[in-house]
Amino acid sequence: MAKTLWIGTRKGLIPVRRRNSGWEIGEASFRGIGVPMVLPDRRDGRIHAAVEHGHFGSKMHVSVDAGATWEEESCPAYPPKPDGVPDTICPMSQEVIPWTLRKIWALESGGVEEPGVLWCGTIPGGLFRSDDGGKNWNLVEGLWNRPERSAWFGGGADWPGLHSILVDPRDSRRVLVAISCGGIWETVDGGVNWNLVGDGLVAEFMPPESAHDPNIQDVHRLHWCLADPDQVWVQHHNGIFLSRDGARTFDRIRGAAPSDFGFAVVTHPHRPGTAWFIPAERDDLRIPVGNSVCAMKTTDGGKTFETLRDGLPQEHAYHLVYRHALDIDEDGETLAFGSTTGSIWISGNGGDRWERLSSDLPPVYCVRFS
Amino acid sequence: MPRVDFTPNLARQTAIASREVHAETVREALDELFREFPGARGYVLDDQGATRQHVAIFVNGEAVTDRNGLSDPVDEGSVVFVMQALSGG
Numbered sequence: 001m002a003k004t005l006w007i008g009t010r011k012g013l014i015p016v017r018r019r020n021s022g023w024e025i026g027e028a029s030f031r032g033i034g035v036p037m038v039l040p041d042r043r044d045g046r047i048h049a050a051v052e053h054g055h056f057g058s059k060m061h062v063s064v065d066a067g068a069t070w071e072e073e074s075c076p077a078y079p080p081k082p083d084g085v086p087d088t089i090c091p092m093s094q095e096v097i098p099w100t101l102r103k104i105w106a107l108e109s110g111g112v113e114e115p116g117v118l119w120c121g122t123i124p125g126g127l128f129r130s131d132d133g134g135k136n137w138n139l140v141e142g143l144w145n146r147p148e149r150s151a152w153f154g155g156g157a158d159w160p161g162l163h164s165i166l167v168d169p170r171d172s173r174r175v176l177v178a179i180s181c182g183g184i185w186e187t188v189d190g191g192v193n194w195n196l197v198g199d200g201l202v203a204e205f206m207p208p209e210s211a212h213d214p215n216i217q218d219v220h221r222l223h224w225c226l227a228d229p230d231q232v233w234v235q236h237h238n239g240i241f242l243s244r245d246g247a248r249t250f251d252r253i254r255g256a257a258p259s260d261f262g263f264a265v266v267t268h269p270h271r272p273g274t275a276w277f278i279p280a281e282r283d284d285l286r287i288p289v290g291n292s293v294c295a296m297k298t299t300d301g302g303k304t305f306e307t308l309r310d311g312l313p314q315e316h317a318y319h320l321v322y323r324h325a326l327d328i329d330e331d332g333e334t335l336a337f338g339s340t341t342g343s344i345w346i347s348g349n350g351g352d353r354w355e356r357l358s359s360d361l362p363p364v365y366c367v368r369f370s
Numbered sequence: 371m372p373r374v375d376f377t378p379n380l381a382r383q384t385a386i387a388s389r390e391v392h393a394e395t396v397r398e399a400l401d402e403l404f405r406e407f408p409g410a411r412g413y414v415l416d417d418q419g420a421t422r423q424h425v426a427i428f429v430n431g432e433a434v435t436d437r438n439g440l441s442d443p444v445d446e447g448s449v450v451f452v453m454q455a456l457s458g459g
Contacts, residue, residue, distance in 0.1 A: 055424040055454040056383060056413040072384075072409065077417035100416045 002329040002369035004066070005336050006047070007344060008035035011362035013049050015067050016344070023346055023357055029067055037324065039107035040370030043115050047370070048073075048134060050104035058104050062134060076101060076120050076128035076137040092153040097124050097160070106324075108165040111172025121162030125152055125179055129191055140191045143177070148196060148215045155180035155218040155237065163323055164222035168229050176232070176247055178222040183214045184234075184247050200250035204238045205283070220263045221323040222247075223275070226330075231272030231301075235265040235323070240277065242302050253302035258289040264326035264337065273301035276328070276351055278321040278337055286320050293317050295337070295351050311354035312345065319343060324366035338364025372448040374403050379454060386410040396427060397440035399450050414452055426455040 005016040005023065012028035013035040029035075034052040041048065047063040049070070061070040078100050087096040103123040110117025120128040120137065127140040143149075152160040160182050168174035173190040176197075184198040198214040210216060218237035225231045232243040234250060239260040241250040253260070259279040268274035277296045281289045288294070292314040297306045313319075319339035326337040336346040342361040345354040371390040380386055386407045393399035404411040416422050421437040428434070428451045434442040444450060 053383065053413070055422065056380065057416060057422050059412070075412060077412075080418065100418050100420075 001331050002334055004040070004370050005327075005344075005346065006038045006040060006067075006366075006368045006370065007338055007361065007364055008038045008049070008324075008366040008368075009338075009342075009362040009364050010034050013038060013051075013067070014361065016346075016357060023355075025358060026067075029063075029070060030061070034365070036365045037104055037107045038366060038368055039109065039118070040368055041109045041118075042370070043109055043112060044133075046133070048107055048118070050107060052103065058101055060104070060134060073134050074130075074136055076104065076122060076126075076139070078126060079139055088150050090153050090159070091151055093158070097152075100124075101126075102159060103157070103161065105161050105163045106165050106177075108167060111167055111169070114172050117172070119165045119167070119175065121165055121177060123154075123157055123159050123161040125149065125160035125162055125182060127162050127165075127177055127191070142187070142192050143185060143194045146194060149182070151213075151215050152179060152182035153216070155220075164219065166222060166224055166229070166232075169226055170229065176222060176224075178219040178234075180220065180237075181216050181218040183217040184219055184222060186247060197247045198250060199248065200243075200252070201234065201236060201241055202238055202252065221265050223265050223267045225267045225272035226269045228272040231267070233265050233267050233275045235262055235277060237261075237283065240265070240302065253298075256296055256298075256302075256305045257307060258294065258296075262321070263323040264321050266326050266328040266335065268332045269328070269330050270332055271299070274299045274332075275302075276326065276335060278326055280320055287318050288320075291315055291317050293319050293339075295335075295354075297351050308351040308354070310352060311347075311356065313343075322365060325364045327367045327369050329369045334369065336367050336369070338367050340364065371446060372399055372444040372450060374399050374450045374452070376451075377453045380410070380413060380452065384410045384413050386413075393444055395440060396429060396434055396436075396442045396444060396450055399444055399448075400440065400452075424455045426453050427451070428453065 007014040012031045014028045015026040037050040039048040049061045051059045060075045062073045081099045106121030108119045116133045118130040128137040130137045164178040166176040174188045185194045201217040220235045230246045232247045234241040240253040243250045262279040280286045293312040295308040338344040340363045343359045344357045347354045375388045391399045391402040
């Protein structure tokens, strides 16, 4: 059962600790500085935080004492661009896609049998791997050098962003990543070779002849059931999708109400048919449907959805929940989400009832239990 | 000898101190300083060695013209000043 909820915000990393009396908000680390991603590594108890200075760029920090103190560690860096390698031009803006770190957007631990391995996803789309717990990072060139990268583009950000990394609990060499907008990619050899997967995803924002191209899909978030990783859920720019074959093919899930537009999805760790979403009205209206906040839950693989509203504001609300701002504890019952307007909610019963811990926080980028 | 100064906001984030350096270009001036304070490099320059988008470097009150290569010359009396650009943040 989780003891701490880490909240990465526009103005620092805020711990919320479970007490006998309930959840208690603690003092922030990195006060005033953005924390787009945090990784509590369950293997060794370390907390890794991506810290994004407005002027001085992205840094990585690590804590070995549950956030009491931090040390700056090595930050993923793109290697020098080799001579003769042509610029990659964004197909949308026709501008050169930068060959430099713009944002750390995803951090995940490797498998339990590879204790030093960490994965890091970035904008402009590069994936990094560390084999020594974050002391050194290497760009995963097998993905970065794929010719298909020239068709990727930004979704919400100016440049392509790698935001989801799933390490297969059955075989740590198998990893799925998702990119906005660059589809879903799979490696089965620890990152040397990559295959484009995701047939069945549909990008309605593209011209019709490109809508089914797996390489330009805007997957907002990718999540799977730890007990059955062949069941992969996607919250996509154009709806909700479910794969039953490890992300090779997807079926579109219809009938999510009040909306199938949103960014975040989490799956129950033991029940693959159970997943939660936080909807917004639609692409061009990114506020809660009818200004009332809700979560959606399916327990039958998307055949039906329950709308969860108890404890959530039901009028005059403008909260948007980013893709990393919803998490579920390994108990499968404790969930939390945070909003762009600085509220954080937690539920101890699968979302049936929510408690707002604060409405005064900075915009929330990510939440993670440890 | 040319001198390198910094915005105090940088010193709040990483170990750095003003120094006189032996240098003929801004790049050489910064490189000498970063040999003493290696952790500061990534706060001023990006991973390709170019000036960060929201950092500005001045020599004697004039913004450097070569933000990527940092080839702007410095001489005995030069003061290189590293500051936050008034953007971003």
